[in-house]
Amino acid sequence: MKRYKQILLVLMALALLITGCAQNNDNADQGTEPVGQADDQSEFKTVVDVLGREVEVKNEINSMVVTPVPYGSIIYAIDGTMEKIVAVNPDVKSEYEKSLLSTLAPEFADVSVDYVSTDFTVNVEALLNLKPDVVVLWHVQEDDIRKLEQVNIPAVALDQGGGSNLEKTRDNIEIIGKLLNKEQQAENLNQYNIDVEDYFTAKQDQIAENEKPKVLYIRDKNLAVAAGGSFNRQLIELTGGINVAAGVKGSWTGVSMEEVLNWNPEIIYLSNFDSFQPEDLYNNTIEGHDWSQIDAVKNKRVYKTPVGIIRWDAPCAETPLFMKWLGQIQQPELFNDYVLDEDIRNFYKEFLSYDLTEQELNKMLNR
Structure with a gap:
């Protein structure tokens, strides 16, 4: 009887050992490295710009450099704030001072104009210290786009043809909406634009x-x-x-x-x-x-x-x-x-x- 009990205890111990090994194997299959990768992936998204480039950016954009002059105000209209903008074309600042944005968005008063020139050129070397989440620029700024890619700063291109075409402007607004996770706000703004254009077309x-x-x-x-x-x-x-x-x-x-x-x-x-x-x-x-x-x-x-x-x-x-x-x-x-x-x-x-x-x-x- 005593020997029978000893055999039973050994069998139970083996069963526990096998179960533990199986659990360890499951944990190995779902270990910390794959979980970490999933978390990393959730921190990023892909935005397709007007050049067809698939640009990986942070899911939550908190710092933007904006070279096209009108798009500071468009970002405000979509996002309800200009707090995410850290640097702009100097012409944006001069426009801001004589517009209603000086009342609506007082936070913009301290935005830097030291990283972008009036001809839209980006000081890429200086941006390495600023470390923006994304740079928004015109599609014709090929040199700036290439330099930003080389230093792993995401660059999203807008269509400069939006300066002469209502539809291309709406395409640019849609991209801004995706960048800011404000797709509905961008869609609403674009729909109002379409409705007014349709009124005159009719x-x-x-x-x-x-x-x-x-x-x-x-x-x-x-x-x-x-x-x-x-x-x-x-x-x-x-x-x-x-x-x-x-x-x-x-x-x-x-x-x-x-x-x-x-x-x-x-x-x-x-x-x-x-x-x-x-x-x-x-x-x-x-x-x-x-x-x-x-x-x-x-x-x-x-x-x-x-x-x-x-x-x-x-x-x-x-x-x-x-x-x-x-x-x-x-x-x-x-x-x-x-x-x-x-x-x-x-x-x-x-x-x-x-x-x-x-x-x-x-x-x-x-x-």
């Missing part, structure tokens, strides 16, 4: 029946104008005007005063790339120019383009509002089924979570 037959005013969009006192390849030409024509500089090559292209006199525009828009005002044309105070014989000047139809969270001259989150503003100047009798002030207020409430004051709205619209 009225093209009616526009064709109306007399279209001759329009000139001027960038600066040197007479760089919105030419045939410009974003502004697309919007002018979509909203019922004729861009008199459509036959000029390029995007922003210099012309002569003689050409302006020959075109004799009925409406002139002055950009916010320059500080000039309608009164400068009305009072003929720009040296070397004579505006007195231009119909737009004689009829007091010179308009300064609005500034919201950024100047509306460039593709931005407020481009749909820009279209509505242009439409009511160029075809007021046709585009009279919306109230611009209300639409601007609603946009700021819905997309920027901000209630515009009357004073801010009047300042935006230069009245």
Whole structure:
């Protein structure tokens, strides 16, 4: 009997030993290294940029360098903050100081301009110390992209063609949404853009029946104008005007005063790339120019383009509002089924979570 008990104890010990070995083998199969790899994978995601590059970035982006000027404001419209932006093009900072972002995003005041030049070039060596999670730049910045890849700083390219094309701008916004895990916010912003474009597209037959005013969009006192390849030409024509500089090559292209006199525009828009005002044309105070014989000047139809969270001259989150503003100047009798002030207020409430004051709205619209 005693021997039987001893044999039974040995068998039980063997069973426990076999069970323990099996558990150890299972743990080995699911050991710390594979678990660690899974955790690492969850920290990253892949974003496909406009060049078709699959860029691995952190799942949670906390530091961004942004070279394209309008995209600081677009990031704010999508993310609701500019706290993730650590460096920008110096032109962004100058725009910020005269826009509503100085009120909405005071955190942006201390963002560095030391890592990006006004020509969009990135100081890659300096960025090694900054260690950003991602650099957002134009697709034509091939040298910067290559240098950033060499030092393992993620670079996500946006389409610079977004500067002349509504659809490409929306593609860029979609990429920003993916970077920030704010896909729905980006989709909502893009859908509003599409809805407004569709509104004007649906009225093209009616526009064709109306007399279209001759329009000139001027960038600066040197007479760089919105030419045939410009974003502004697309919007002018979509909203019922004729861009008199459509036959000029390029995007922003210099012309002569003689050409302006020959075109004799009925409406002139002055950009916010320059500080000039309608009164400068009305009072003929720009040296070397004579505006007195231009119909737009004689009829007091010179308009300064609005500034919201950024100047509306460039593709931005407020481009749909820009279209509505242009439409009511160029075809007021046709585009009279919306109230611009209300639409601007609603946009700021819905997309920027901000209630515009009357004073801010009047300042935006230069009245």
